[in-house]
Amino acid sequence: MSSSALTSAPVEATRTRGLHGAPARGRRTGPGVSFILPYLPFLIVFGIAPMIYALVLAFTNADGSWVGVHNFLRTFGDYRFVPAFEHILVYTCAWLGSLIVFVVGLALLLHGRANRVSAGFRFVFYLPGALAGAAAVLVWLFMLDPAVSPFSGVEHVFGDQLFVQSIAPGKLPFVFAMIAFWTGAGGWIVVMYGALNTIPDELDEAARIDGAGPFTIAFRLKLPLIRKWIAYMAILSFAIGTQLFVEPQLVDEASLGLVPDTWSSNQFAYQLAFRYGDFNAAAAVSVDLLVIGLAAAVLIVTRTGLFRRED
């Protein structure tokens, strides 16, 4: 019931806008700004101001005098820089790949099911996401230890008899990707499901009448229509992925140092700031991450036309 009501509302809106485009636009800006305004102070205080602070720190030294790109060159030359970014690259590829394929796949599958069935599954998928980040990692510490894991049989298949084998260096990016997928995918499945609901039933029906099967409808009709949502998910997830911190940090402590404390680039920045008191170098690494995140976002936005208003 509710889902069909949701589906028809945007269709109506589109139609009205199409007919009386200009006035509708004018009316919508006011409410739009009022939606943004409450967020703005937080964006400035917790987003933009720290970013500017990081930029200032990255180009100065401890005394506050300008040093150009010295901090960047210094951190780039550090023996932990390249491995940390390599780890992050492998992890982000594994995670983002699985996230896009499985989230979209599962959402498409759910969308084809009866509402009650899919609501149940959506709830189940969402559940792990209800655990806060650190708590989820703690659950995984037990899952990964064959001595206590309920899935030790699966681990034995992969040749892991001991916790130290489950977290062998080569497996780590994939282990972390699995943890992140488990905690994050459910929320995105719900979002994608909502996106699929915005597709007008008329299109679905028209495709069916034209003889399209469920696969054709899913891949040729629904998928292109939720492209922007997928792009949105990719941008946010990419930024979160490159900023990985909690998982390697907790596994490092739980394994008594088997995982380097500079495994990810964010951990590297943290160590620079707090172990060595070198906030300027730490800021330089953070700015590297910012640039990478922005570049990826620009690439995805331009490639997918995320902000393009009309096709």
Place this chain on the structure above:
Amino acid sequence: MRRFGRSAPLWPLSRRLRRVMLTSLAVAVLAVAAGACSSGSSTSSQAGTAGASSSASGKVGGSLTVWVDSVRLPVAQAYAKAHPDVHVHIVTFDGDGNGATTMQTKIQLWNRTGNGWPDVIFSEQVNDPVWMAKAPFNFAAPINGLIPQSILSQWPSPSTTQCTINGTQYCLQDNLAQVVLWYNKKLMTQFGYTVPSTWQQWAAIGQKVAAQHPGYIIGTSGESFSHWIYFWGNQCPLEKLQGSQLLINASDSHCTEMASLLTPLIKNGTAPPLSVFTPDFAKKYGGADDKVLMMPGPSWYAQAVFQQTLHIPAGQITAAMPLSWNGETPITTGQVGGGPWIISRHSKNLATAANFVQWATTVFNPPGANARPGYPAYEPLANQWLASMATNSYFASDPTPALKAAASLIWSGWDLVTYPDQPVWSNTVVTGLVAGKPLTSLMPAFGHALSQAAQAAGYQVSQ
């Protein structure tokens, strides 16, 4: 046309919005700049308080904030009970063990904000005072003016040396953590082995055990501190300060001979690359029919590992002298821990802070099950503690002669440095051992990784 019509009304607003954004940005920049200035002035004012520690006079009382690990919690609680005039605020933390950065993070933040420092900290990390006494942390207060010299002189000299940084003593060790050879007397008798006195005899038993009693172990190689047990004791120069240079030479014969001795034992499973603190270890080797035949390890292993972690029954475990290399004298041994007490130079209640540390190290010595887990560093207290250990029914025989003898045998050629070296051993050596690589092949990588860690911490490394 439609496009224009749509975007036209938006213009004034977007301009307004941009102006608002720019203004707020400017405000944010100003705020940040102001913040930076004020934090700058607060750090410089901290530097000025450094001299305050010389005035230790004052009454014991007022409030006192103490940060301890869970093992030292009873000490802090007992002090609070014994001193009703002092309002003790106890905070427990991970103790900075295994090279955690908890304390570095906290002290950096306290230094930045200019307040919040505790009066006293206990650290499990024996090298913590080294960086706490230096810039940019500048946390530790010199201990000399705070505690009478007659008391300070009762610490063994290697312990005082470890707490002395650039000629000033900055900490007091709570306990000594000398490595001895722990062994299972019941199993050794049952299998008909003699307790070894050299590493060679120990390794020979390892070969026999692998053939005759597979599954039993004579040590472990998977601790984050295994190199302190095997290489520190065997005089391997991995952290030797020579003037301004730090000597790290993993290819020295003292290192390679020990690596060659251990490699076959790791391979045959008698010295597995597993930590005694993992559930896997307790499951495989602990419990009522434990498989621990011998284990070189520090003095605190007795209760913390054998009794409480592995649940090895009473009447089996006892200690023997540290092993020598082929009978060479004098025997030297390693050290694992020996956590120090540090007083904050920012403390406004130095007299009470000093009183606390003195009480915790020289008075606190409860009997029975609540006994101190480690060998007290303060000698008069150590003698009392040893007397009660000697009659402790947990041990198969009196472990105290070996513990007492080993206390003065810790090799002094291993200097404490600002960075923790346990993570380096864990993530370069232990991960390799788990993957089946021989220890001998991992030693060059270990030396290299140690050099990198030292250089990153600002040391000039020589080989």
